[in-house]
Amino acid sequence: MKKNIAIIGSWFWGLSAACYLAKAWYNVTVYEKNEQLWGRASTKKANWFTRDMWPSWYLMPDLFEQFFSDFDKKIEDYLTLTKLDPSYRIYFKDDTKTPYIDVSSTLEKNRELFENIEPGSMKSLKEYLAKSEVQYHIGMDEFVQKNYDSIFDFFNKRMMIDGMKMNVYSTIWTYVKKYFKTDKMQKIIQYPMIFLWSPPYETPALYNLMSYVDFGMWVRYPQGGMSSLVNALVSLWTELWVQYKTNSEVTRIQTTPLPKTWKRRKRKSKISSLTLISWETIEVDDIVSNADMHWTETQLLESENQTYNEKYRGNHTLAPSWFCMYIWLDKKVTWLNHHTLIFNQDWDQNNKEVFKSKVFPTDPSYYICCPSKTDNNVAPGWHENLFFLVPFPSRVNMNEEQKKSYKDKLIATTEKILWEKIEWHIIHEELFWPDEFTSRYHAYGWNALSWWAHTFRQTAIFRPNNVSKKVEGLYYAWWYTNPGIGVPICIISGKLASMRIKDET
Numbered sequence: 001m002k003k004n005i006a007i008i009g010s011w012f013w014g015l016s017a018a019c020y021l022a023k024a025w026y027n028v029t030v031y032e033k034n035e036q037l038w039g040r041a042s043t044k045k046a047n048w049f050t051r052d053m054w055p056s057w058y059l060m061p062d063l064f065e066q067f068f069s070d071f072d073k074k075i076e077d078y079l080t081l082t083k084l085d086p087s088y089r090i091y092f093k094d095d096t097k098t099p100y101i102d103v104s105s106t107l108e109k110n111r112e113l114f115e116n117i118e119p120g121s122m123k124s125l126k127e128y129l130a131k132s133e134v135q136y137h138i139g140m141d142e143f144v145q146k147n148y149d150s151i152f153d154f155f156n157k158r159m160m161i162d163g164m165k166m167n168v169y170s171t172i173w174t175y176v177k178k179y180f181k182t183d184k185m186q187k188i189i190q191y192p193m194i195f196l197w198s199p200p201y202e203t204p205a206l207y208n209l210m211s212y213v214d215f216g217m218w219v220r221y222p223q224g225g226m227s228s229l230v231n232a233l234v235s236l237w238t239e240l241w242v243q244y245k246t247n248s249e250v251t252r253i254q255t256t257p258l259p260k261t262w263k264r265r266k267r268k269s270k271i272s273s274l275t276l277i278s279w280e281t282i283e284v285d286d287i288v289s290n291a292d293m294h295w296t297e298t299q300l301l302e303s304e305n306q307t308y309n310e311k312y313r314g315n316h317t318l319a320p321s322w323f324c325m326y327i328w329l330d331k332k333v334t335w336l337n338h339h340t341l342i343f344n345q346d347w348d349q350n351n352k353e354v355f356k357s358k359v360f361p362t363d364p365s366y367y368i369c370c371p372s373k374t375d376n377n378v379a380p381g382w383h384e385n386l387f388f389l390v391p392f393p394s395r396v397n398m399n400e401e402q403k404k405s406y407k408d409k410l411i412a413t414t415e416k417i418l419w420e421k422i423e424w425h426i427i428h429e430e431l432f433w434p435d436e437f438t439s440r441y442h443a444y445g446w447n448a449l450s451w452w453a454h455t456f457r458q459t460a461i462f463r464p465n466n467v468s469k470k471v472e473g474l475y476y477a478w479w480y481t482n483p484g485i486g487v488p489i490c491i492i493s494g495k496l497a498s499m500r501i502k503d504e505t
Contacts, residue, residue, distance in 0.1 A: 002027050003505065004283065006274055008250045008300075009290030011039030012487055013477035015233040016067065016494025017288045022240035023071060024502055030242065031276065033249035033442075037234060039290070040441060040448075043227040048380040049328050049428070052225035055369045055389060057339070059213050061220060063140070063488035064229075067495075071236060078232035080223040082374055085109075087219035088339035090191070091417050092184065093363075099417075102337065103188070105218045118182040125215075128179045128189070132212035139209055143460060144483040147467075147496050154461035175205035187343055194367070196485060197319035197391070198453035199355045207454065221338060221374050226487075249277040253287060253300045255471055269305060271473035286473040288497045293464065293480045294444035307469045313444075317455055318394040319485075320354045321434035322448035325388035325407060328428040333370065333384050335418045340368045342417060355453075358393040360406060366390040368414070383427075388414075394447045397435050407431060451479035459484070466493070467500050475500050 003026050007014045010032040022028045036042055044051040058064075058081065068075045075081075086102035098117075104110055107129070114121045148154050176189050190200050192210035222228045237244070255269035273283045289296040294313065297306040344350055344363045353361045369387040372379035379385040388410060398406065411423050434446035452458040466481040468474035477497040479485045 003285040003501075005029070005501065006031060006250075006282070006284040006287045007290055008274075008287060008296070009033070009039060010037040010244065011041065011290055011490070012230070012233070013490045013494040013497070014039075014288070014290030015230065015237070016491045017290070017477045017497045018242045018244075018494075019071065019233065019236050019240060020495050020498035021288075021501060022237070022242045024498070026501070028240075028242045029282075030237075030244040031248045031250050031274075032244065032246045033291075034440065035247055037244065037246060038227060038230045040437075041226050041230050043225065044326075044430075047328075047428070049383070049385055050225065050227075050378045051326050051328075051385070051430070052227055052369075052371065052378070052387065053324070053326075053432075054226040055339075055367065055387060056221055056226050056371050057487075058220040058222055058226075058229070059217070060486070060488035061217060063491060067491050068236075070495075071240075073236070075232070078235060079228060081220045082223060083218045083220055084338055084374065085218075086337060087214070088341060089337040090188065091340065091342045093342065093344050093417065100335075101188075105215065107215055114185065114188075117188075118180060118185045121180060121182075121185050124179040125189075128176075128208070129212055129215055132208045132210075133216055135206060136209040136212040136216075139206070144489065145492055145496070147499060148461050148465070148482060151461055170205040171201055172203045172205050172207055173201040175208060176200075187347065191341060191343075194391075196454040197451070198317070198455055198458075199351045201351070202317075202355075202453070202455040204454070204456050204459055206459075219339070221371070223375055223377070225371055225375070225378060229487075250274050250291070250300060251277050253296075253471075253474070254281070255302070255305060258472065267468070267470055267472045269471050271471060274300075286475065286501050288475045288477050288494075288501070290477050290494075292442045292444050293476055293478050295442035296476070299442070301471070305468075305470045308464060316458060317355075317453045318445050318447050319451050319453040320391040320448075321394045321396075321437065321443075321446055322432075323388075323390040323392045323406070323434070324432040324448075325386075325390075325410065326428075326430040326432070327386040327388070327422070327426055328379065329384040329386065329422065329425045330382075330427050331384065331425045332382060333386070333418065333420055333422070335420065336368060336370045336373065336384075336386075338370055338373045340370065342366050342368070342414070354391050354393050358396050360396070360398070360402070361390065361392070364390050364410075366410070392434055392448075394434070394445045397446060398433065403431065403433060451485050454484060466497050 005026045005028045007018050007030040010030050018028045041054040087105045089102050091100045180186050192214045252275040254273045256272045275281045344365045353359050367389045372385040437443040437448045463482045464480050466476045475497045477494045
């Protein structure tokens with residue numbers, strides 16, 4: 001008899017886990033709280049505009065290709081990918097000599113650019129990237145795509161051999177400074193750590209593998225935005241007979257006791273059913289939660305079934321949250337690329353405000369996505385579609401007056417940097433603050449994505465496990481767990497959760 005598997009939530013982890021489990025001939029149903037699938041990668045369409053809630057960084061293409069090949073498919077069957085060149089533009093605030101630079105994925109195209117910033121930097125960069133490439137392949141091939149049940153599963157002989165090459169014990173902050181001396185080059189090289197959302201002075205240097213992703217692989221854009229990637233996975237769902245229900249929030253997970261056993265770590269209960277907001281109760285054999293782990297444990301389970309308590313969470317470092325601003329303009333913006341990064345001068349102060357002091361960033365570095373530079377279908381002609389993302393401290397809220405003031409400040413700063421008026425040309429504006437991530441997605445600590453920062457104590461084996469220690473049949477596919485953050489990585493997270501179920505069946 002086939003097992004009935006429930007997936008709670010429909011972001012990339014849930015999509016991935018559902019595909020792998022359906023391929024293994026389980027009956028799979030996905031329950032989504034909101035009105036549409038995709039979780040935080042949701043979209044909004046109106047007046048010929050398409051708003052992607054998620055920034056359209058399509059990185060680590062090899063992992064997406066691997067995913068589709070697992071189902072004997074090619075990604076080209078589902079997506080149209082456009083290579084971006086330059087990959088992104090960087091503005092340096094208050095720099096009148098070189099206010100911005102365009103960075104290409106083709107390393108040689110950057111030679112003159114980088115040599116002008118720091119003579120001799122291309123030689124250092126090639127050496128740095130050679131090590132980053134080695135670490136990327138070691139990480140992806142040896143450590144990321146497997147489950148761990150004990151510290152000895154991770155710190156094995158292979159880890160002892162390859163791990164020595166990965167600079168585990170130094171930070172990216174000090175590691176980068178060994179290769180580059182100028183502030184600008186250090187910022188350019190450290191910027192990919194933004195995808196880890198952890199302070200560079202606490203992020204292990206092994207994550208310099210992100211530089212290989214940046215410079216060693218093309219930055220791509222899926223036409224239609226990140227929602228087109230989600231649609232590709234949903235199309236695969238349909239072929240695999242996955243069922244799904246929207247507007248179907250899970251409000252409770254029911255368990256039944258297991259017989260007592262002499263085994264010290266034997267779980268005391270097992271999954272029996274789940275209850276929806278409609279009061280419907282559905283019997284299931286296993287559950288993969290793609291919902292926020294804190295919400296799953298504290299709101300869906302009884303206290304005795306929770307693996308991680310509040311003391312455990314309080315001893316860990318949350319990644320920063322986001323302030324997001326979605327703007328549609330009735331004009332084109334000349335000085336933006338598809339991806340644009342705006343760097344302030346004092347990164348140390350900015351990091352302290354976001355990670356340590358927990359105050360509103362006074363002079364933030366931030367990101368602007370302008371997909372209408374690449375995709376004619378996300379905005380009508382002679383209009384622009386903008387997405388602003390500002391790293392914001394977790395567990396910090398703002399009142400309405402503070403929100404308006406901060407939004408106005410960000411617009412004014414951007415107008416000054418670009419030498420273009422934006423405020424006068426806004427025809428639609430939508431703001432998403434940290435507290436709104438909690439109300440829509442049950443995010444923990446007003447955190448945009450509910451994840452731990454990738455500090456040393458919160459990397460790999462030190463992240464929460466993807467299987468409940470208390471409840472048999474409960475698994476997690478989420479950024480809290482190993483292997484960590486990033487859209488392509490969470491595709492692997494879904495696969496790892498499915499492997500758990502298949503191994504325990």
